[in-house]
Amino acid sequence: MRKEVYITDYNCVTPLGFDVASNWNALLQGKSGVAKHKVIENQEAFYASIIDSEKLEEEFNKFFDNKDFTRLEKMFLLSLKPLVERHNLTEETAFILSTTKGNISLLKNKATLPEGVYLSKLAQKIADFFGFKTKPIVVSNACVSGVMAIAVAKNMIQAGRYKDAFVVAGDEISEFVISGFNSFQAIGSQPCQPYDKNRSGINIGEATAAAFITGHCEERSDEAISNESFSFKISGDSAINDANHISGPSRTGDGLYASIKNAMTEANVSAEQINFISAHGTATIYNDEMEAIAFNRMELQNVPLNSMKGFYGHCLGASGLLESIISMESALHNTLISSKNFEEMGVSQPLHIIKENQPAEIKYILKTASGFGGCNAAIVLEKC
Amino acid sequence: MKKTDICTIENSKIIVNKEVIFESQSKVFSEFAKEAYKSLELNYPKFHKMDNLSKLAFLASEMILKDGDHSKTAIVLANKSSSLDTDFKYQESINSQDNFFPSPAVFVYTLSNICVGEISIRHKMQTENAFFVLDEFDEKFLNDYSEQILESGKAEKVLCGWVELYQESYKAFVYLLTN
Numbered sequence: 416m417r418k419e420v421y422i423t424d425y426n427c428v429t430p431l432g433f434d435v436a437s438n439w440n441a442l443l444q445g446k447s448g449v450a451k452h453k454v455i456e457n458q459e460a461f462y463a464s465i466i467d468s469e470k471l472e473e474e475f476n477k478f479f480d481n482k483d484f485t486r487l488e489k490m491f492l493l494s495l496k497p498l499v500e501r502h503n504l505t506e507e508t509a510f511i512l513s514t515t516k517g518n519i520s521l522l523k524n525k526a527t528l529p530e531g532v533y534l535s536k537l538a539q540k541i542a543d544f545f546g547f548k549t550k551p552i553v554v555s556n557a558c559v560s561g562v563m564a565i566a567v568a569k570n571m572i573q574a575g576r577y578k579d580a581f582v583v584a585g586d587e588i589s590e591f592v593i594s595g596f597n598s599f600q601a602i603g604s605q606p607c608q609p610y611d612k613n614r615s616g617i618n619i620g621e622a623t624a625a626a627f628i629t630g631h632c633e634e635r636s637d638e639a640i641s642n643e644s645f646s647f648k649i650s651g652d653s654a655i656n657d658a659n660h661i662s663g664p665s666r667t668g669d670g671l672y673a674s675i676k677n678a679m680t681e682a683n684v685s686a687e688q689i690n691f692i693s694a695h696g697t698a699t700i701y702n703d704e705m706e707a708i709a710f711n712r713m714e715l716q717n718v719p720l721n722s723m724k725g726f727y728g729h730c731l732g733a734s735g736l737l738e739s740i741i742s743m744e745s746a747l748h749n750t751l752i753s754s755k756n757f758e759e760m761g762v763s764q765p766l767h768i769i770k771e772n773q774p775a776e777i778k779y780i781l782k783t784a785s786g787f788g789g790c791n792a793a794i795v796l797e798k799c
Numbered sequence: 800m801k802k803t804d805i806c807t808i809e810n811s812k813i814i815v816n817k818e819v820i821f822e823s824q825s826k827v828f829s830e831f832a833k834e835a836y837k838s839l840e841l842n843y844p845k846f847h848k849m850d851n852l853s854k855l856a857f858l859a860s861e862m863i864l865k866d867g868d869h870s871k872t873a874i875v876l877a878n879k880s881s882s883l884d885t886d887f888k889y890q891e892s893i894n895s896q897d898n899f900f901p902s903p904a905v906f907v908y909t910l911s912n913i914c915v916g917e918i919s920i921r922h923k924m925q926t927e928n929a930f931f932v933l934d935e936f937d938e939k940f941l942n943d944y945s946e947q948i949l950e951s952g953k954a955e956k957v958l959c960g961w962v963e964l965y966q967e968s969y970k971a972f973v974y975l976l977t978n
Contacts, residue, residue: 417951457896515910522890528965534881535934552940553932555881556912563929570947576940591886594893595906653953656874656919656928662907669925677927677953787907788916790928 420569423643424627428494464620464728487587494623509577510547512538513564513584515732558786561735566652572630584736585623609696609722612761620728624737648797651682657789668709670791682795686714690777693742696722707762725755746777806862808971856914856962859971873927873954880965881911936961
């Protein structure tokens, strides 16, 4: 019998708030972090979900004296701090950091690599600040990183390598990323509309999110875990490659389909048992269509589904963890959140896209993501 | 868990299971890679479009995967410099407002897991994959992670290892794990 692994605490730092409660309230009111911003000098403004730097600075200064941190590092520290205060760090505690580009902004106009652009240095700096005792693990799998980081924590705890793990995921808006997605002509001219007929592309976002993940063991029995204010079992996970194209999703949804299938098989749940899908929904035609095909192949077309991108934009390496956290909040509040900016069906296959916030019993959550490199990831979370 | 078929690439040499199968005088990685591609008769034109990290990972995995069925072989790779080699080149294309030419063909390689995608496409591997960034090669970590994939039944073999490259400094150490 394999060890069970649970998420028992989390936090997030986004344009909608610096803790989970403020984010949840903003989502209930339909607020979005997406607005028009000038990101690159001498270039047009883009719709993006950006944290107000002054507010971030103010929040950071409330809790931290040390100023020697980049903007992204400050976001990481703020999201992790409350979790580190509530849970013990031991020799058997893992520190897992998910990011795609880390401190890439430091590279601008540099002739050699600044140390801070190494993802392992970034992770070590955060780890040292909080006094983690194990070597940090960085998960960098494009846009599925945040979902995978949860799976990595589960798998390494099951492997017996660690007893528990702090997982943190983050990416910030940069010229680097905006110019790149713009060169692909993937950036929307409007606030993004996942799955909608009139969608025009993605909005990039930024956020950090953190979770505490723990295994059942002698010190942390099932009773101890059930004494936490909440717990979600990570019942299944998988990350399957499309083996099709490095920058375009599979037209058949093969990789996502197989990821969902594996995760649901491991979790031992059927399509009828899944109560809610937190999908990737970037609002590009190819991604949304691919997802619709994969969900239909799994007979999940009647399960209520949303994309959080209309609220937060696409937060790259942070999105999977952030959206998992919001899904768990949905389950705890028995409330499904609408898929913002969706009006008219814009994919060829049926999907049950949530149009209005509504009450619902949520026990099993399916969270998915897909990204460059043909990667896909799926996890099943079970409310305990 | 058994470790079979080990490929090492460093100092302009490709070594498979302790045997040097290709060696070049070229100290420049891209030249070395091109010569290796020709000499080993790889016949996969997409190779030339890849960035250097993907070329390195591709060459190392090619030596191990060329024979056999890999429909149930997962890929677990790691390195230190993520995609910084290509990140640096991409950044140079956007540093100046007067000379601002971001290229999608370069940008797509500014993610370290793209090399895993390239290997997956080459061998039609719709399988579990993961890319980690670590301060140094940690074989035990990668093997522990791979073992979980094997034990859960999500794969029967794992292509595992280290693919590090920044400018002219590179090393690949890739191997196959089976139960």
